[in-house]
Amino acid sequence: MQEISQYLADTLRQLRTDRGWSLDRAATECGVSKAMLGQIERGESSPTVATLWKIASGFGTSLSSFIEPPPAEQRGVTLRSADTLRQRPAADAMLIAPLFPFDARYGFELFELTLLPGYERLSEPHSEGVVEHVIVVRGVMELLVRGVWQQLKEGEAVRFAADQPHGYRNAGTQPAVFHDLIYYPPQSR
Structure with a gap:
């Protein structure tokens, strides 16, 4: 820490x-x-x-x-492991593994996020044009988009405009793990 x-x-x-x-x-x-x-x-x-x-x-x-500097690339290949990257970089109950930190060549960052039981986070809008892609890897979570909480189960995915209020929560008793690919259009960086 x-x-x-x-x-x-x-x-x-x-x-x-x-x-x-x-x-x-x-x-x-x-x-x-x-x-x-x-x-x-x-x-x-x-x-x-x-x-x-x-x-x-x-x-x-x-x-x-x-959270961390860009990862080293070896001959055009970047290998990452969520198990070695997983950390709690903030004061709240979310674990974050920055699988691929932002790289301007690609325009996105990819996280593995773990919501511990009972965790809820409401997010303010990101910059205009930012889009999130959420894919549930394990467990069940809820995602707030356009004012409505919707349940997502393992294997389900959703893409949404993140330049509006949104949120994530885990009302269950087991951790919920998901991947979050966040795309930044060139003007929002």
Whole structure:
């Protein structure tokens, strides 16, 4: 967890420096308090996934850019294992394995997400044109799209415009595991 916090802190600080933004400006752009951003940069706070999304959206970047650096490629091949990547990068009860962090060549990032029993997260709209593809790998989950919660079982998939409010929840007693491929159109990065 310490490595993740330090990577997040360094990435946030570097993005601010690259843009020449003060903490005040970053807070305004992200919709996250200046105090919270300062705590994250100092490694004193573990934000929720929702807060990480706000920060990523405010900077016009991907969520995965705050979790880990792009993976190494060997002769055009990238091999990843969810078991070795799975982590809890935020303060809430969601495990995240960034299978393929965002790469501008492809325009997407791919996560394996695990919702622990009782977990619910409501997500604010992402940037215009962002589309999510959710595929349930194990268990049962619910997805909020266009104001309606719909149940998804193992093997079921849905694609939706993520530039509107949406959410994920696990009302069951077993973890729900799904893959989430998030596509970013060129103008939203």
